[in-house]
Amino acid sequence: MSFTDTPPENPAVPRDAATVILLRDTEQGMEVFLQRRVAAMAFAAGMTVFPGGGVDKxxxxxxxxxxxxxxxxxxxxxxxxxxxxxxxxCAAVRETFEESGVLLxxxxxxxxxxxxxxxxxxxxLESRELSLAAFLADAGLTLRADLLRPWAHWITPVQEKRRYDARFYVAVLPSGQHADGETTEAESSAWQRPQDALADAEAGRSTLMPPTWHTLSELTRFSSTDEVLAVDRKIKTILPTIIRDGDHIRVIMGDE
Incomplete structure (x- = not known):
């Protein structure tokens, strides 16, 4: 991200996007699937993120x-x-499959x-040679929207050249399936407990954008996927503000 606190005269129009917080239960506690984006990406290069991306027409x-x-x-x-x-x-299901191999x-x-x-x-699907609708129809499959839960709504700050109007969903890894990192958009992928992912960021071993950091912090309050799925979320749009504080840049959370 390009950290500047000067709003442009004509902010970029945010593109609709979907992000999926993929969870699983283990003996060590609940874990979340995270990926470190490759350095060549135009947006969030090198950042550790949840699977997701922009809506395809x-x-x-x-x-x-x-x-x-x-x-x-x-x-x-x-x-x-x-x-x-x-x-x-549909974008949430498609992007999750493309980036992690998990098919909802x-x-x-x-x-x-x-x-x-x-x-x-x-x-x-990843190369855009195939649409989600065509894939599901050819395979005789049905999209399972019941496997998703609404979690959050974030909009990229107005200072950014690339902006996303991102809806965050929660999903639990289906029984028998495995998440991997076989995508051109990630240099590495792993399951981590939310608290461990935050510790890595605090120690400088990874870099998190504010929505990812905030979401991981929320997830530390839950001990199982059942607890997460049972939450009755009231979604509020969050549009962070970037301000300069001396030699530092601060991101201020706020509702739109």
Missing amino acids: RDADASVSWAGPPAADWAAWFGGTEPVARALV AGTEDAVVADAARYAEARQA
């Missing part, structure tokens, strides 16, 4: 087979229109237990 395809809360519910939880809400959920899809009665069989489709 094809994510709005209404032909996607869907199970779980309808788009109207997601629009009510996050605000906005039903078409945008639907595209965001199946039938209305069961979730995919081995997503590795769709490795070729995953590559085609």
Whole structure:
């Protein structure tokens, strides 16, 4: 990120984006899946982040087979229109699959237990040769929106050249599936307890953007994925402000 406290005359319009906080339970406690983005990325280069990315125009395809809360519910939880809400959920599922190999899809009665069989489709999705709707239709799969929960809504500060209107979702790793780092956008991937990820950042072993740091701090209050899924979240839009404090740059949290 380019840290400047001077707002531009014409701020960039934020692009709709979806971020998925992928969780699992272990004997050591609840863990979250994190990836360190490659240094060549145009946005958040070298940062440790959750899987996610911008909405593709094809994510709005209404032909996607869907199970779980309808788009109207997601629009009510996050605000906005039903078409945008639907595209965001599709982007969340697509990006999670592309970046971690975890597929939040199946039938209305069961979730995919081995997503590795769709490795070729995953590559085609990442290269944009294939749309989510076409992939699911060809594989006879249904998007499982019921595996997601709304968590947060962040908008990139106005000072940034690349801005995102990002909705954050929580999902638990489906039984039988495995998360990996086989994506061109990440140089490394790992499961960590939230408190350990924060300790790495505090020690300078990783770098976190404010939304990631804030989310990890929230997750330290939970001991299991069941506790996280049971939370009744009231989503408020957060638009941080960047200010200069002497020789330092501070990020001030605030609701839009």
